[in-house]
Amino acid sequence: MVARKKNTARDGDADRLAEYRSKRDPHRTPEPVPGDGPVPQGDDDTFVVQEHHARSLHWDLRLERGGVLVSWAVPKGIPADPDTNHLAVHTEDHPLEYATFHGEIPRGEYGAGTMTIWDRGTYETEKWSDREVKVVLHGTRVSGRYVLFRTRGENWMIHRMDPPADPDAEALPESLRPMRAADRARLPRDQDAYGFEFAWGGRRLLAYVEGGRTRFTDGQGRAVGGPAGLGGPLGRAVGARPVLLDGELASLDGRETYLIFDVLHLDGRPLLDEPYERRRRALDDLGLNGPRWQTAPWFPGDGDAVLAAAREQGLPGVLAKRLDAPYEPGEQNDAWRRIPAR
Incomplete structure (x- = not known):
């Protein structure tokens, strides 16, 4: 389980969704805001990637773990090539119900903007520690072996461990003179x-x-x-x-x-x-x-x-x-x- 200072793993009666609830007003946001009490238990195999048009566009990767969705904000999206690592900022755990959430978070609320589901599916865990998470994703738009590794504070990196998702894909040119x-x-x-x-x-x-x-x-x-x-x-x-x-x-x-x-x-x-x-x-x-x-x-x-x-x-x-x-x-x-x- 990923350990965090502000939102630790469940130990006894620790509330893993306390930070999530503290940032949201259930009367103003359409996001799911569960009440206090035990978190639901799943099979630890669901993932979702949500495209979040907030103050700055980013993609949220969420992995079901221990009854919550452990979450990272990925500013440039999930990398499709092992030669490119992307920053992944560890954020607060989200409730399992968030895996199906899409909609408009009102202006003035935390994370205001449009949230859409970019991809979702199942995953397998190869390793899970407080500094490294290795998983195999099985989605429609993203599949393969990935590792998230902690670099400093809440900053992590996400790396694709498999060959490129599209071996024939070519990167954008650095520059081009127009016709x-x-x-x-x-x-x-x-x-x-x-x-x-x-x-x-x-x-x-x-x-x-x-x-x-x-x-x-x-x-x-x-x-x-x-x-x-x-x-x-x-x-x-x-x-x-x-x-x-x-x-x-x-x-x-x-x-x-x-x-x-x-x-x-x-x-x-x-x-x-x-x-x-x-x-x-x-x-x-x-x-x-x-x-x-x-x-x-x-x-x-x-x-x-x-x-x-x-x-x-x-x-x-x-x-x-x-x-x-x-x-x-x-x-x-x-x-x-x-x-x-x-």
């Missing part, structure tokens, strides 16, 4: 072979999102700081999925907005060689629309209407992108064409 459009005076004649987008006249920005965190590079592939209020919320919206987005920061209805028009890497798979049409449909499926970011619209085969709309809205022009074109980092060619509105 550029060639300037042309007229729309292409074979419009059915192209998808058309608005040219927004903004600043090019690539967003690398992983573990709910976001970093940015500019039009030259150089690391830059993201606009205030964009990186964190965008990372929380994407969640655990690693993704590389291409877009531009432009003024939309008087508000600086990140307009996303391409996805270059998703779930461990580079998409550079995929045709533009397939990448755009993958981007649409992500549903990335928020207060400071939007998936930019695109219109297959309808360049004249898009150009007319750009003129009406006072936009600089349109982009024509071949539906079958791959993404060529740093290149400029006729696969992408920029046509001025006037």
Whole structure:
């Protein structure tokens, strides 16, 4: 059993949920808050991972042990590769009923924000001490042998002991120079072979999102700081999925907005060689629309209407992108064409 100064293992009449109850008002939060008394006894084989959109996005790993859920907050999620260890902060024990909890914890309450169940299943214990916990998880999204080991105070690390969950997965690139459009005076004649987008006249920005965190590079592939209020919320919206987005920061209805028009890497798979049409449909499926970011619209085969709309809205022009074109980092060619509105 994990020993903690504030919430020790049950010895005699020790109440393992006292700290949990002290942080929650049962009249204000929808979370389960059991009354005083003996804790229920299970089979010590249930685990749950909850995605917690609190002040900062994190994932809560909870393992049933001795009638409670022993819990760790994992800021970057459960690692899928043994080469990467993630911080896991040991928190107070939770009641067994929490394994099925999902919902909105009200503002002003401890842990305020949205809680969803990211994965759950059963586990086997290989070792359990106050400094090291080895388990085998059997879930839908996460399975395999993991060890949690204490480093300092309540800080632990979580390490995957098995080979990578997806041996073919590739990490996001450190940086990428974006593909550029060639300037042309007229729309292409074979419009059915192209998808058309608005040219927004903004600043090019690539967003690398992983573990709910976001970093940015500019039009030259150089690391830059993201606009205030964009990186964190965008990372929380994407969640655990690693993704590389291409877009531009432009003024939309008087508000600086990140307009996303391409996805270059998703779930461990580079998409550079995929045709533009397939990448755009993958981007649409992500549903990335928020207060400071939007998936930019695109219109297959309808360049004249898009150009007319750009003129009406006072936009600089349109982009024509071949539906079958791959993404060529740093290149400029006729696969992408920029046509001025006037």
